[in-house]
Amino acid sequence: MSSLTEFATRKLAGLEDRGLRRRLYETDRFSDTHVRRAGRELISFCCNDYLNLSHHPQVIAAANAATERYGTGSGGSRLISGNTPLLAELENRLARFKGTEAAMVFGSGYLANIGIIPCLAGPGDLILMDELNHACMHGGAQLSRAAVRPYNHVDMRHLEELLKQLRTGHEHCLIITDGVFSMDGNIAPIERLTALASQYDAWLMTDDAHGLGVLAEGRGSGIVGGHHADIPLQMGTLSKAIGAYGGYLCASRPVIDLIRNRARSFVYSTGLPPAMAAASIKALELIEQDKALCARPVENASRFCTALNLRAPETPIVPLILGEADRVMTASAALEDRGYLVTGIRPPTVPDGTARLRFTFTASHTHGEIDGLVSTIRDLDLAA
Numbered sequence: 001m002s003s004l005t006e007f008a009t010r011k012l013a014g015l016e017d018r019g020l021r022r023r024l025y026e027t028d029r030f031s032d033t034h035v036r037r038a039g040r041e042l043i044s045f046c047c048n049d050y051l052n053l054s055h056h057p058q059v060i061a062a063a064n065a066a067t068e069r070y071g072t073g074s075g076g077s078r079l080i081s082g083n084t085p086l087l088a089e090l091e092n093r094l095a096r097f098k099g100t101e102a103a104m105v106f107g108s109g110y111l112a113n114i115g116i117i118p119c120l121a122g123p124g125d126l127i128l129m130d131e132l133n134h135a136c137m138h139g140g141a142q143l144s145r146a147a148v149r150p151y152n153h154v155d156m157r158h159l160e161e162l163l164k165q166l167r168t169g170h171e172h173c174l175i176i177t178d179g180v181f182s183m184d185g186n187i188a189p190i191e192r193l194t195a196l197a198s199q200y201d202a203w204l205m206t207d208d209a210h211g212l213g214v215l216a217e218g219r220g221s222g223i224v225g226g227h228h229a230d231i232p233l234q235m236g237t238l239s240k241a242i243g244a245y246g247g248y249l250c251a252s253r254p255v256i257d258l259i260r261n262r263a264r265s266f267v268y269s270t271g272l273p274p275a276m277a278a279a280s281i282k283a284l285e286l287i288e289q290d291k292a293l294c295a296r297p298v299e300n301a302s303r304f305c306t307a308l309n310l311r312a313p314e315t316p317i318v319p320l321i322l323g324e325a326d327r328v329m330t331a332s333a334a335l336e337d338r339g340y341l342v343t344g345i346r347p348p349t350v351p352d353g354t355a356r357l358r359f360t361f362t363a364s365h366t367h368g369e370i371d372g373l374v375s376t377i378r379d380l381d382l383a384a
Helices: 003-017 057-070 085-098 109-120 135-144 156-169 190-199 253-262 274-289 291-307 325-337 367-379
Strands: 034-037 040-044 102-106 126-130 147-151 173-178 203-207 233-237 247-251 317-323 355-360
Touching: 040 367, 057 274, 085 102, 085 247, 085 274, 102 109, 102 253, 109 135, 109 173, 109 203, 109 233, 109 247, 109 253, 126 135, 126 156, 135 147, 135 173, 147 156, 156 173, 156 190, 173 190, 190 203, 247 253, 274 291, 291 317, 291 355, 291 367, 317 325, 325 355
Parallel strands: 126 147, 126 173, 173 203, 203 233
Antiparallel strands: 034 040, 102 247, 233 247, 317 355
């Protein structure tokens, strides 16, 4: 055994001992809410395709037409030959939807965050970020070489204390938060964040990956009191409620132009495939047209929570915290045996001692499917 293989084997054994080893399972998402695994049909309650638009016939038709017209790939970096006409149309639509001057599209949400943040903060600057932000925001902050300090989850007193202590010692300050926290399902206090950013001359950046399409009639977590909040940097993905793939940033035109010139994950990556751009354009059209569709995921989550006497959900994401990784994975396997796919979430994705079942609800989940899940959870004594 080579030293590399020995190293990998030892590391994997350690993960196995702690119940943290992850494996891939082939999953055939053949309909809005049903999947096949190992020859079995399951009802999925762990998918981020909140509006089921990845299976919408108009979205599929748009993707197919784009593939026929432009091919399967863009063929190069967007700054060389991969800037297909569909990308400009998508960016214009995103900017209008988010109420900004301009937008730009990345290959993924992860690529967006590790590209944007180092462009705007560097040595001598300060980044303050919610401790439960998505891993890609933490990754982007680390790449920036700025001073990075987490604040306690949605704790605006702690954030203000850090601003009072540290802001004057740094040239620029970036405050970064998820709009919707993907593992907890709660919404960031946007109004208070914008006020603190203004008071301390900081730039606020939000990641609306799990808000777009399902909050505020589909417009996302950046809508406060029916209006666009003053968020200069609105990042998000095209892979959740949009049902496609890719990431984006909506901001002022000078900011977008700067990011296009400096974000390494944009400059040195192949452009988004035409099919994904076309699918996203069509999905945004459907979101704008159908407010009832956008409301349905949270309505379905509410039905689930009411039945189990859980706290009313803010979003389609409902965590059921069980504590230890082994218990969560045992519960996930038991649900799968009963016909439900609910993935267990373990550290380091969530803090130690907070391993959980993460339920996500989509527009197409029926009352019968939700009620069946509730009954199974009661039978397994998981929500006691």
